[in-house]
Amino acid sequence: MTGFADHRNDTAAQGRKQARDDGMKERFEGPERIEAAVDALKATTIVRGDEALATAIAKAGHAIDLAKDQVLISEGDVDTDLHFLLAGKARIEVKGVTVNQRGPGDHVGEIAALDPTQKRAASVVITEPGVAWKLPEPALTQIAKDHPNIWRRLAIEQAKRLVQRNALVRPANAAPKIFVISSSEAAEIANEIQLGLAHSGALVIPWGQGVFRTSEYAIESLQRMVEQCDFAIAVIAADDVTLSRDRLHLVARDNVTFELGLFMGQLGLERTILVEQRNAQVELCSDLRGITTLTYPAGADEDLSARMGTVCTQISRHIERIGVRR
Template sequence: MLVDRFVGADGKRLLLEALRDQRMVTGDAALAEKLSEIRPIGIAVGNSIIEQGTTTNSLFLIIAGRFNIIVNGRVVAQRSAGDSVGEMSAISPTQRRSASVTASEESVVLEITEPQFSKLTSEHPGICKVIAKELARRLEQRNSLVTTTRDRLQVFIISSVEALPIARAIQNAFARDPFNVNVWTDGVFKASTYTIPALEQAVDQSDFALAIVQPDDTVTSRGEHDVPVARDNVIFELGLFIGRLGLPRTFLVEPWDVDVRLPSDFAGVTPVGYKLNKDDMANAQRVAGAMGPACNQMRDYMNSMGPR
């Protein structure tokens, strides 16, 4: 069996070589060594590692072989050695699988569970950046939608649940502008779903994206404890929008008084600051007042840029 090549002493050497070639690993020897402790799994032709509509949330690294990506019974793409599949469900464990992943030939994978993935991203934060770039690359390959010129600017707001009051305040501030402003909760993601197709559609219909980052989580990074970071799904969505819209059309709305750690590749995103006490988050009037200057700044910029 193909999987036997990657077990035992000689097999681990081959497994390490394959892992170093993984896009997600990008040659990181320490990360490859940690992943090599996971036992490889052999997948027979016709067997699926992911089923569309299910709520599993493991991520898979393809060590050898080839898989079909199947949506509603139709093959839409293929993935092979060096690729990963199942990223979005690992990032956002509550989402349902948006596609099935079925072996088109005998294959070998590593299964990374959501807890393992969370630990790995804490110890190797560069993983988030790599996956965001890969998802953006896949999105660029989609040519099914053609962007047309619009009279009203289409603005999409990304946030964590905790930052929704800020997102709503921005949406209200633009109510009289020639903008169509959609917060991620406004029907973009249907009940109990959070899929890449829904994100892709939102990206293709937008002229600008606003990502609201808050110190929603903390991590340990290079010996520093309790480093404030944004929620993982916000970072990934931000990466997708940057890949499609570009840096000039993506805003990073962040607090002035907290240094929220972000991947270094996001340094070129247009920053917009605000100052808001955490205790005031439940007071809509205070939130609106705090976001006024930031909204004025974004309004002027977006009007000057116009639609895509």
């Protein structure tokens, strides 16, 4: 981990040197270039062409170089400066996950600037070299005394960003959505689970019923199901035979094992259920054991509904207890 951090710091240092060599910061430095800074600030979303406000910000702040991979703001830090991006681009990261992008005309760091008691809520990492105008929080407060409309503009931009953030939040399903994984040979079991849960209020989608679209790769269709569903039920059957250590073993079909691992990794153990015939002795890799496992007795095909009744009741109760993802 240290090696990665050192590499990232080295890369950022090289980028800062390149930015200095390119003279981007120098375009806005010095009293004689204040007009260039004012013009650039007037184009930002907060200033909106207000020359008096742009001039006040220009006089109270200063230009800083932005280098590729530079961490301009670190999540959890206590600094409170507001940064106006005049050139270059940045990504916004929360817990290491990119949630948005920012570019020329945007500002970053407004939450801590608005409330100095708050730690940084996200990291800002430069993706394209450029230059920013750094405004200390005390200077922002002072400027707002003469230009109180800056608070309203910050509030408007904050509201827009809240809408952007909400667009990234997965809405909870109105009713539980369940994907049933199975081989084509075990499709009858999957269909019986769908019938058995018909009055549970849940939407049950067996593997073969309209999941895979002709315009998508199979993995894309599965990823779409992972994102949409609250639960996954994997029907494990003795679909194949494999030879291991000079012994023959009954195993599930490869696609069933893969899909089970895919859904388990995203939904977790609590939302992934195994269904298998009792005492069938089907081998399953150890990494996929530990999941809730429900079994049904062997018997005649015409008795399948009765044999699956207890399993469907247990599934229904489990889903009712856990509920949809939120």
